[in-house]
Amino acid sequence: MTGGALAAPAMLAILQSCQEEAKASFEPTYFTPAEAAFVTAYVDTLLPRTETPGGLDVGVDRFIDKVMAAAGPRVDTPGDFGSGIRAMEEEASKLHGRAFAELDLAQRGELFAAAEERSARYNPQVWGTAVGEQPPIDFYRSFKSMVLWAYLSSETIATEVLNYDPVPGEYNGDIPLSSVNGRAWSL
Template identity: 35%
Template sequence: MIDRRTAMAGIVGMFGAQLFAPIARAAGVAMPPGVPVISEGPPSVQVFTPVQRAVMTALSDRVVPTTDTPGAIAAGVPTYIEKLLADWGLPGDRVPIVAGLDAIEARSRQDYKVSAAKATPAQQDALLTLAMNGALPTATTGGKTFFEAFRQLVVTGYYTSEIGMTQEREYLPVPGEYNGAFPYSQVNKVYAA
């Protein structure tokens, strides 16, 4: 089966030049000297407060929700995000994510009188839309900077997970014979190789 690092290298092309730095480092695209190889196990440092972690988890589930396949939470995306930011992210890389989570939490408490983690899915979608459109100012960066980086982290974490590679996509090392006239209507899932 394909390993996570190989899958991450494949995702680099999806985001192009706007790739969030920790993802690029983990994929081996922009490896600065002195950055150690990522280890198994828990993150080397705590990146999020409990409130930020809860908000990040809830918002991850809105970016890749559970449908007929498991979503971001089942795929372990929140753990992946914290591990990636702790072990591959430089302190400056964490700033837009942490500031964005804090801004979303503050806006949720202001607008909905509840933590963003406890907001309804529609309210969480509205908060993410504000961030996506740059209408959610943060202390250090714009909400749009947060949204782009956060979306990349969630999508990369999901599609490089075992669930993303085997249940969302269909893993076939050799997909079969070539058929140039195969009807698109008969394609069940996208192939991952």
């Protein structure tokens, strides 16, 4: 009886963990809970923790939620982030029978590779203006850009991964990378 009393909570925890849904790493303001779980999984897939902090370590998912909430009220229209998330979720469900956030890293990578292949690229720019006619940029590419922007703009990455000088001296745009410890400068 004592063994059963001790084993019951452990068995219950194991069973519950098998049924637990994927959740966001934050309480969303703009996104629905399911969309926030997608954003968290997307960020973690694109920027996992390695020798450097990952996207979730620096709060990219939280930052994007705050930026979207500050941009104005949510409007669900074709081409918005909500419809882009739904389209990727439908593809994940069609291919693997589960939500994007519930997929393993290899399955998410497969979806990313397919999206990367069919997604239009940003044209090169000269002084902030695209060269040539810019094809429409889809959700995958625009959201990827936003995630990378949030990551590279974070204080942790700017000060611990990139070179950072809050009061820069003279500008010299032609120096070897080895002269600055092989690290690019943060802006």
